[in-house]
Amino acid sequence: MEQEQVWIQQALRGDKEAFTRLIEAYQTPVYNLAYRMLGNAQEAEDAAQEAFIRAYTRLRTYDPTRKFASWLLSIASHYCIDRLRRRRFNLISLEELPPWQGIASERPQPEERLIENQKRDAVQSLLATLPPHYRAPIILRYWYDFSYREIAEVMNLTESAIKSRLHRAREMLVRAASQADEDKMPTTIGAVQTARGGG
Amino acid sequence: MTSNVQASKPCPQFSEQMSLALDHQLGAAAERELREHLRTCDACQAQWDALQRVERLFTTAPLISPPAGFTARVSARLVRRESRQHIVFGALSLVVGALILVPVALASAGKIVRPLYSLYLLMTTPAAWRGLFVITELLSLVESVLNALRLTIVACIRSPGVMVCLTYNLAVLVLTALWLRVLIGRLLRPVSVLRQA
Numbered sequence A: 001m002e003q004e005q006v007w008i009q010q011a012l013r014g015d016k017e018a019f020t021r022l023i024e025a026y027q028t029p030v031y032n033l034a035y036r037m038l039g040n041a042q043e044a045e046d047a048a049q050e051a052f053i054r055a056y057t058r059l060r061t062y063d064p065t066r067k068f069a070s071w072l073l074s075i076a077s078h079y080c081i082d083r084l085r086r087r088r089f090n091l092i093s094l095e096e097l098p099p100w101q102g103i104a105s106e107r108p109q110p111e112e113r114l115i116e117n118q119k120r121d122a123v124q125s126l127l128a129t130l131p132p133h134y135r136a137p138i139i140l141r142y143w144y145d146f147s148y149r150e151i152a153e154v155m156n157l158t159e160s161a162i163k164s165r166l167h168r169a170r171e172m173l174v175r176a177a178s179q180a181d182e183d184k185m186p187t188t189i190g191a192v193q194t195a196r197g198g199g
Numbered sequence B: 001m002t003s004n005v006q007a008s009k010p011c012p013q014f015s016e017q018m019s020l021a022l023d024h025q026l027g028a029a030a031e032r033e034l035r036e037h038l039r040t041c042d043a044c045q046a047q048w049d050a051l052q053r054v055e056r057l058f059t060t061a062p063l064i065s066p067p068a069g070f071t072a073r074v075s076a077r078l079v080r081r082e083s084r085q086h087i088v089f090g091a092l093s094l095v096v097g098a099l100i101l102v103p104v105a106l107a108s109a110g111k112i113v114r115p116l117y118s119l120y121l122l123m124t125t126p127a128a129w130r131g132l133f134v135i136t137e138l139l140s141l142v143e144s145v146l147n148a149l150r151l152t153i154v155a156c157i158r159s160p161g162v163m164v165c166l167t168y169n170l171a172v173l174v175l176t177a178l179w180l181r182v183l184i185g186r187l188l189r190p191v192s193v194l195r196q197a
Ligand SMILES: [Zn+2]
Pocket: B010, B011, B014, B037, B041, B042, B043, B044, B045
């Protein structure tokens, strides 16, 4: 924690090396947030890079009494929400989602990896059914283990607003999961249990 | 189980309680009440099961890391972004500097045109008597430049608007220095590019 504050102070004085230490420390949390929000690696990479650049140029506005992670993830999540709003459609139905074209199709994979990819697929399909401002609180809740107060801080909302968003988002996720089950889509929770054969 | 959810809707008064229970934000008494209700209400029990399946799926999903070399890519983008800003800033200061210099240029234009015209005459008709005339004109140009310098210095020192005068000169100097810095910065850029391990 102390080391982090030293890096921030050095970066504020224009030391880019110190800022690269911060990027190294937070690349996975920021990238994961962008990936979970946007649903594909290419856009996630671009958004995560942009989030760090914005953090660097706004470093003066960072309040050292706050958690640096919260401040950084706040920049990243607002950027991703803006980006999603700029997209033509915010709500993508499960049918419109392209099948996962990951590493899975390249070469035969151990069963564990296959299940892992299908699981990632299922999670992203469900997340994609949520509007951006419902998606962000869910991601902060599950991947960052943030409390209602921390999510409220990141999102610039009240705790009660976060409470109701998480509640409504969960209802949407349950509806989307049961819809996917009914349509027997390969990207459902049910499919996770049965590994698919071949490559 | 899924068909149960659609057959009958879960009770709205327990809907938010379930979400709170998943986050361990429900008080002990409220949680007991919810458990009691789940035993007796099929629709709510089905909803609760569905919520827990989503919960399991999401809580076991890992953090995804970026492809290798992410830090270097961000650093390179940062350097690119900054050098672009410097160029824009430099160009802007040059334009402002030029605009400030326009009145000066206009004021001295009269002084310069006449000797230039004589120089032109010397080139076209190199008669000896014209040469004498041109030399006197050139001398008068040198005299007027020196005079202008003297006037500027005197005005700066003596005039009541000494601050305005100094500020103006300082502004021109600073803008010129900024522009030079941008030019030199561009020339030295390959050396200063941030190195990545
Ligand atoms: Zn009920």
